[in-house]
Amino acid sequence: MYNLQQRTNNVFSFAVSVLGTVLAIVALISAISGYGSINGKVQVHADNVKIVTRRYGPENTDYRSSKSEFARLTFDIDADFTPMFNWNTKQVFVTVVAEYQSKNFDRNSVVIWDKIITSKEKANLKLRNVHNKYAMIDVAQKWNYEKANLTLVWDVTPYVGILQAGQSNQGSGFVLPPFSSQ
Numbered sequence: 001m002y003n004l005q006q007r008t009n010n011v012f013s014f015a016v017s018v019l020g021t022v023l024a025i026v027a028l029i030s031a032i033s034g035y036g037s038i039n040g041k042v043q044v045h046a047d048n049v050k051i052v053t054r055r056y057g058p059e060n061t062d063y064r065s066s067k068s069e070f071a072r073l074t075f076d077i078d079a080d081f082t083p084m085f086n087w088n089t090k091q092v093f094v095t096v097v098a099e100y101q102s103k104n105f106d107r108n109s110v111v112i113w114d115k116i117i118t119s120k121e122k123a124n125l126k127l128r129n130v131h132n133k134y135a136m137i138d139v140a141q142k143w144n145y146e147k148a149n150l151t152l153v154w155d156v157t158p159y160v161g162i163l164q165a166g167q168s169n170q171g172s173g174f175v176l177p178p179f180s181s182q
Contacts, residue, residue: 027161030088035156044150071136074129081123089113092117093155100148
């Protein structure tokens with residue numbers, strides 16, 4: 001009637017179908033219930049934003065040592081991501097994005113810092129004088145009193161389900177003055 005191979009195939013197919021159904025239910029429950037709200041608990045402080053140094057490199061070289069101006073910033077971060085952690089949260093990916101307008105482009109966004117938070121115990125960030133991890137450089141290669149805005153952005157990565165993202169409601173503003181070679 002049925003041989004061992006057919007029975008094994010039927011059991012395996014049934015197990016995979018049940019597992020897929022359970023994972024779909026978990027993803028649906030996570031999408032409906034969400035990951036908590038942290039409105040008002042997330043800030044990048046503008047009053048502590050300082051341009052520490054800018055580098056003006058040699059001409060006719062590659063991107064890393066081009067004649068572009070690199071803004072080196074320090075800023076403070078106050079954020080509590082503990083409400084984001086529940087039974088289905090694997091990690092929260094946090095970035096600080098600098099957004100500004102220039103005469104050539106209406107919208108410029110540069111990621112200058114990031115962190116992966118993997119547990120609820122590490123989710124309360126109170127960081128002072130944080131330096132940007134990534135160079136803040138403009139396509140035009142020169143800063144000219146652009147008004148920039150720092151915004152904290154996060155993505156919640158679940159074990160099962162879709163990514164959910166958010167950002168701080170208000171950014172912190174500062175001005176990028178042109179380089180002075182004094």
